[in-house]
Amino acid sequence: MTVAFEPFYEPWNETRGADIVAEHASQEGATLVILHALQDAFGYVPEAAIPMVAQALNLSRAEVHGVFTFYHDFRRKPAGRHVLKLCRAEACQAAGGDALAARAEARLGVALGNTTADDRVTLEPIYCLGLCATAPSAMLDGRLIGRLDEKRIDALVAEAQR
Amino acid sequence: MTMKIFIPRDAAAVAVGADDIATTFAQVAARRGLPVEIVRTGSRGLCWLEPMVEVATPEGRVAYGPVSAEEVASVLESMASNGPHALRLCIADEIPWLKRQTRLTFARCGVIDPRSLEDYRAHGGYKGLERALSLGSDAILAEVTASGLRGRGGAGFPTGIKWKTVAQASADRKFIVCNADEGDSGTFADRMIMEGDPFLVIEGMTIAGITVGASKGYIYIRSEYPHAVAAMKAAIVAARRGGYLGDKIGGSACGFDMEVRVGAGAYVCGEETSLLESLEGRRGLVRAKPPLPAHHGLFGKPTVINNVLSFAAIPFILAEGAKAYADFGMGRSRGTMPIQLAGNIRQGGLFETAFGVTLGELVDDIGGGTFTGRPVRAVQVGGPLGAYFPRALFDTPFDYEAFAARDGLIGHGGIVVFDDSVDMRKQARFAMEFCAVESCGKCTPCRIGSTRGVETIEKIIRGERISENLALVEDLCNTMKFGSLCALGGFTPYPVLSALKHFREDFAPIPTTLQAAE
Ligand SMILES: Cc1cc2nc3c(=O)[nH]c(=O)nc-3n(C[C@H](O)[C@H](O)[C@H](O)COP(=O)(O)O)c2cc1C
Ligand code: SF4
Ligand code: FES
Ligand code: FES
Numbered sequence: 001m002t003v004a005f006e007p008f009y010e011p012w013n014e015t016r017g018a019d020i021v022a023e024h025a026s027q028e029g030a031t032l033v034i035l036h037a038l039q040d041a042f043g044y045v046p047e048a049a050i051p052m053v054a055q056a057l058n059l060s061r062a063e064v065h066g067v068f069t070f071y072h073d074f075r076r077k078p079a080g081r082h083v084l085k086l087c088r089a090e091a092c093q094a095a096g097g098d099a100l101a102a103r104a105e106a107r108l109g110v111a112l113g114n115t116t117a118d119d120r121v122t123l124e125p126i127y128c129l130g131l132c133a134t135a136p137s138a139m140l141d142g143r144l145i146g147r148l149d150e151k152r153i154d155a156l157v158a159e160a161q162r
Numbered sequence: 163m164t165m166k167i168f169i170p171r172d173a174a175a176v177a178v179g180a181d182d183i184a185t186t187f188a189q190v191a192a193r194r195g196l197p198v199e200i201v202r203t204g205s206r207g208l209c210w211l212e213p214m215v216e217v218a219t220p221e222g223r224v225a226y227g228p229v230s231a232e233e234v235a236s237v238l239e240s241m242a243s244n245g246p247h248a249l250r251l252c253i254a255d256e257i258p259w260l261k262r263q264t265r266l267t268f269a270r271c272g273v274i275d276p277r278s279l280e281d282y283r284a285h286g287g288y289k290g291l292e293r294a295l296s297l298g299s300d301a302i303l304a305e306v307t308a309s310g311l312r313g314r315g316g317a318g319f320p321t322g323i324k325w326k327t328v329a330q331a332s333a334d335r336k337f338i339v340c341n342a343d344e345g346d347s348g349t350f351a352d353r354m355i356m357e358g359d360p361f362l363v364i365e366g367m368t369i370a371g372i373t374v375g376a377s378k379g380y381i382y383i384r385s386e387y388p389h390a391v392a393a394m395k396a397a398i399v400a401a402r403r404g405g406y407l408g409d410k411i412g413g414s415a416c417g418f419d420m421e422v423r424v425g426a427g428a429y430v431c432g433e434e435t436s437l438l439e440s441l442e443g444r445r446g447l448v449r450a451k452p453p454l455p456a457h458h459g460l461f462g463k464p465t466v467i468n469n470v471l472s473f474a475a476i477p478f479i480l481a482e483g484a485k486a487y488a489d490f491g492m493g494r495s496r497g498t499m500p501i502q503l504a505g506n507i508r509q510g511g512l513f514e515t516a517f518g519v520t521l522g523e524l525v526d527d528i529g530g531g532t533f534t535g536r537p538v539r540a541v542q543v544g545g546p547l548g549a550y551f552p553r554a555l556f557d558t559p560f561d562y563e564a565f566a567a568r569d570g571l572i573g574h575g576g577i578v579v580f581d582d583s584v585d586m587r588k589q590a591r592f593a594m595e596f597c598a599v600e601s602c603g604k605c606t607p608c609r610i611g612s613t614r615g616v617e618t619i620e621k622i623i624r625g626e627r628i629s630e631n632l633a634l635v636e637d638l639c640n641t642m643k644f645g646s647l648c649a650l651g652g653f654t655p656y657p658v659l660s661a662l663k664h665f666r667e668d669f670a671p672i673p674t675t676l677q678a679a680e
């Protein structure tokens with residue numbers, strides 16, 4: 001079995017943030033590239049980074065904020081220690097995904113889109129992982145899991161709670 | 163003698179244990195002192211057999227699947243002794259499900275090592291580019307046009323015409339953009355080809371570049387596809403090192419280079435103008451057309467934007483000639499379509515075949531019905547904006563016009579199968595909800611109409627004034643259809659109205675006695 005790993009993120013640090021922004025700022029159309037890089041490093045896009053991005057790209061704060069909020073991927077605060085994403089799109093629905101999602105919600109005591117009170121697990125919907133012929137599908141901290149059934153979803157939830 | 167073992171690294175195979183299997187094979191072989199070479203390939207697309215493992219033999223590559231970690235030792239034994247095993251299938255190429263296909267685009271997928279430029283070239287890679295370089299722009303355009311290739315992203319627009327428009331535009335810079343946003347549920351062909359044969363996509367884009375005079379390309383891949391991102395990045399580095407990207411590609415005078423950009427979880431960014439906005443670093447608001455991207459595209463420059471599969475079809479067309487491609491198909495749908503069978507299906511996966519095969523053949527015969535063993539009740543074709551078809555329409559041939567004539571679309575070629583436990587009210591509600599969540603917000607019918615649609619369908623589900631609310635949903639659908647700028651708002655009515663039309667019984671669950679009293 002694959003061992004559970006905990007994604008490691010750096011704590012927010014302004015100098016480090018500025019380095020990341022500077023590293024990508026010269027690319028054409030760099031806004032998303034930078035936001036991704038910030039989130040990869042810190043696990044979310046800290047509020048304080050927005051004006052730094054704006055300044056580097058010669059944009060207004062509002063513009064960068066608008067981009068940041070438009071895309072579902074970008075987080076305004078850190079997620080739980082583990083992120084469990086369940087595919088909620090049609091092929092996974094057809095393969096029994098609704099019941100499995102409800103089961104995961106019940107086990108974790110949170111609805112999709114929320115983090116458990118102990119900050120251990122963020123449970124999120126995702127719309128298609130391209131694994132639609134081995135559905136239902138999930139992603140735990142970047143690791144893909146197909147052919148979910150009750151046993152596998154329970155194991156995933158348990159792994160995420162550790 | 164070293165045994166050569168092939169194990170997919172495709173995300174769908176990895177999601178059902180292919181990485182663990184690969185590690186176990188190496189460990190068990192080492193313990194037994196069996197010399198093995200493990201090659202990580204793409205997937206052949208027989209998803210119900212994943213992880214499917216192959217071993218090279220003098221007769222060809224023998225397949226085993228689905229292999230679990232516990233079975234690795236006995237499978238290895240069978241491979242070494244050429245002996246029987248419960249999971250032993252036959253020579254992979256002879257598996258009927260594979261043999262029935264016409265693999266022009268996916269010919270190498272699952273066969274070669276996607277990290278190896280040498281392997282790609284040894285299997286006919288870059289023949290298309292070679293010929294393209296000898297032909298020059300006008301002759302390439304003639305070939306692409308004659309092939310009849312239509313965009314595989316959904317709209318089915320003739321690729322030759324699009325390229326010609328960009329070729330004729332004059333500008334200091336032009337761009338090639340590959341749309342790898344593949345957001346439709348039930349589709350994974352773009353992902354598979356990027357992971358299993360990434361040089362093919364690079365070759366297709368490079369040919370587009372030399373044809374229209376663009377020296378820079380972007381491939382915009384959705385963030386839900388980390389394996390595809392890694393595969394494309396690795397292939398781009400290898401192609402550059404091999405002289406197939408950069409200045410003087412393939413020894414010619416032309417230059418072309420490209421880079422990967424990653425999306426951020428917005429479905430609407432698959433729409434071409436929204437994608438261009440996103441590439442430019444903005445919110446993915448759909449642009450009004452005209453101007454067309456061909457005239458005024460990325461950074462305002464003439465731009466070819468095509469789906470992954472459109473670019474991936476190009477090298478075959480150039481290498482083998484337009485006629486070899488156009489000879490397949492029916493009517494105005496020429497060539498082959500990589501069809502994706504998904505959802506509740508027994509034999510799901512990638513099935514590339516000439517246009518013209520019927521929906522019934524695909525679902526019942528090739529797909530083998532549902533994996534739950536219950537009757538097939540509905541299939542959604544073409545992603546979240548595609549119609550739900552009942553069995554009564556299973557004689558529809560896979561063809562752009564035939565589906566349109568029945569108020570459906572083939573879109574990107576995804577087929578999602580549902581058994582008789584499906585509640586079509588829920589599916590109709592989901593279609594509206596998805597539109598509401600993913601709307602870019604530019605037009606009112608899409609943004610507000612879809613939210614109203616969700617509320618109204620919820621009322622129907624609760625049994626409130628059903629006929630009035632059904633009429634309201636139909637009304638909303640009409641407003642969305644005609645008042646939306648792009649196909650997100652414009653086509654969401656397809657799944658909703660098809661559910662209402664073909665599965666009306668689901669929407670009137672009230673017993674007749676009560677209905678009479680109402
Ligand atoms: C909401 C929406 C989502 C779309 N998503 C995709 C997509 O994920 N991939 C794609 O290739 N085309 C998608 N399209 C179609 C593109 O707008 C465009 O037609 C296509 O990229 C053109 O390439 P082609 O001619 O090769 O098909 C989408 C369209 C809409 C309206
Ligand atoms: S139909 Fe919807 S997604 Fe398309 S442009 Fe209008 S608001 Fe945006
Ligand atoms: S719909 Fe769930 S993986 Fe595609
Ligand atoms: S073919 Fe002449 S510049 Fe490319």
